[in-house]
Amino acid sequence: MAHATATTEQYAELLQEEQKHQLDERAFGFWLYLMSDALIFSLLFATYAVMVGRTAGGPQAHGLFDLRYTFGETMLLLFSSTTFGLAGLSIRAKNKGAVLFWLAVTFLLGAGFVGMEINEFHGMVVAGAAPERSGFLSAFFTLVATHGLHVTCGLVWIVVLGAEVLRKGLTAPVASRIHRLGLFWHFLDIIWIAIFSVVYLPGSF
Amino acid sequence: MRSLIDTGDPLLRVYLTGFVLALVLTIIPVGLVTLNLLPETTALAVIAVLAVVQMGVHLHYFLHLDFSASERNNLLTLAFTAVIMVIMAGGTVWILYNLHYRMMA
Numbered sequence: 001m002a003h004a005t006a007t008t009e010q011y012a013e014l015l016q017e018e019q020k021h022q023l024d025e026r027a028f029g030f031w032l033y034l035m036s037d038a039l040i041f042s043l044l045f046a047t048y049a050v051m052v053g054r055t056a057g058g059p060q061a062h063g064l065f066d067l068r069y070t071f072g073e074t075m076l077l078l079f080s081s082t083t084f085g086l087a088g089l090s091i092r093a094k095n096k097g098a099v100l101f102w103l104a105v106t107f108l109l110g111a112g113f114v115g116m117e118i119n120e121f122h123g124m125v126v127a128g129a130a131p132e133r134s135g136f137l138s139a140f141f142t143l144v145a146t147h148g149l150h151v152t153c154g155l156v157w158i159v160v161l162g163a164e165v166l167r168k169g170l171t172a173p174v175a176s177r178i179h180r181l182g183l184f185w186h187f188l189d190i191i192w193i194a195i196f197s198v199v200y201l202p203g204s205f
Numbered sequence: 206m207r208s209l210i211d212t213g214d215p216l217l218r219v220y221l222t223g224f225v226l227a228l229v230l231t232i233i234p235v236g237l238v239t240l241n242l243l244p245e246t247t248a249l250a251v252i253a254v255l256a257v258v259q260m261g262v263h264l265h266y267f268l269h270l271d272f273s274a275s276e277r278n279n280l281l282t283l284a285f286t287a288v289i290m291v292i293m294a295g296g297t298v299w300i301l302y303n304l305h306y307r308m309m310a
Contacts, residue, residue, distance in 0.1 A: 031279050035286040039293070046294035050301045071235055078227055081267055085220035086210060093211035101209055186267040190260050197234065197256035204238050205245055 023176040030180045034187045037150075041191050044143040045198055051139035058134040061203035064124070070200045073116050074192065077151075080109035081189045084182050091175050099165055099178070106185070107158045110151055117148045140199065147195060150188050157181050223266025230259040 052061055087102035121141070124130070131141040161181055164174050210217065234252045237243060243251065264270045270279060 028278055032282060035282050038286055039289060042290040042294040043297065046297040049298050067235065067238060071231075074231055078224065078231065081227075081263070082220055082224045085216075085223075085267060089211055089214050089216055089220070090209070092214060092216070095207055095209075095211065098207065098209045098211075183268065186263060189267070190263045193231075193256055193259050193263070196231075197252050201234055201238050201252050202249055205241075205248075 019172055023172065026176065027180060027183070030183055034183060037187070038191070041143075041146070041194070044139075044146060045194065048139040048143050048199065051135040054135035056134035056136075058137065059127075059129045061136065061140075061199075062205060064129060065200050065203045067200060067204040069116070069120065070196065073113050073120075074196050076109050076113040076116070077189050077192050080106045080113070081186055083109065084185050087178065088182055091170055091178060094170060096165060096170055099170065100162060103158055103162045103165070103178075107155060107162075110155050110158070110185075114148060114152055114155065117144070121145070144195060144199065147188065147191050150184075150191075154181070154185055154188060157184070219266055219269075223262055226262045226266065227259055230255050230262065 083102050083105045087099050087106060090098035090102055124137075129137055131138050158181065161174070161178055164177070168174055234248075234255050237248050237251060242248070264283075270276055270283070272280070
């Protein structure tokens, strides 16, 4: 009997090991996706760098951006990265309520960012700085809105995983999905640092 | 009611350190630009350096990238991606600026 129990335990251990291995592999696969996404962004940055002076007599980068406003957007994303980290900590502490709370806070900060960005775009279009106005503006909208779309996808993803936590609890697969969403979210914050430093800061002199 | 933050977790310090560093690294360039402290070319160079440093901070403190064995594959693919980025993005900018220079000359 004692022998049989030991075997069952060993099986359970093996299964757990196998599951952990599988989830680690998925995290690596997701990392590879992020790297290819980073390549797409780097080429959008290259396009922007080439196009930044091609204003076709329209609005220039100088005087078009409000640095205080985009600093606010930067802060929202930075805070949301930190609150997502706290959601990760709550998973380690097996505290379901706290995970849901921090996911909700992250969602609100991210939604605030997307809202600010849509408002900024709307103001620009109304002021005659629409994407079709010049090569510079086409490149600007392509680069910044691609990032904004990513953040929007991240928001949908947060809602879906929040619902999963509610229904299934903090199982290993759910925790690993939240881990991958975290990779995505922090990655988007890194892309934003580049946008802030390449587009908004030089455009605000 | 359990507390929303597990204060005993060593990772908490990691996230807070990352947050504070990122905050400082954002405020410095914003201050440089709003207060016009440096000539434009120097300021742009400082902004570029600080941006790269801040990306490193995010990679280490938020994405937990380091030189440990478990992170080796992530680090290698990141390095490879960085090389491709420099070739493709840097090359694009180089070629097109060169072309522009020749067309306008």
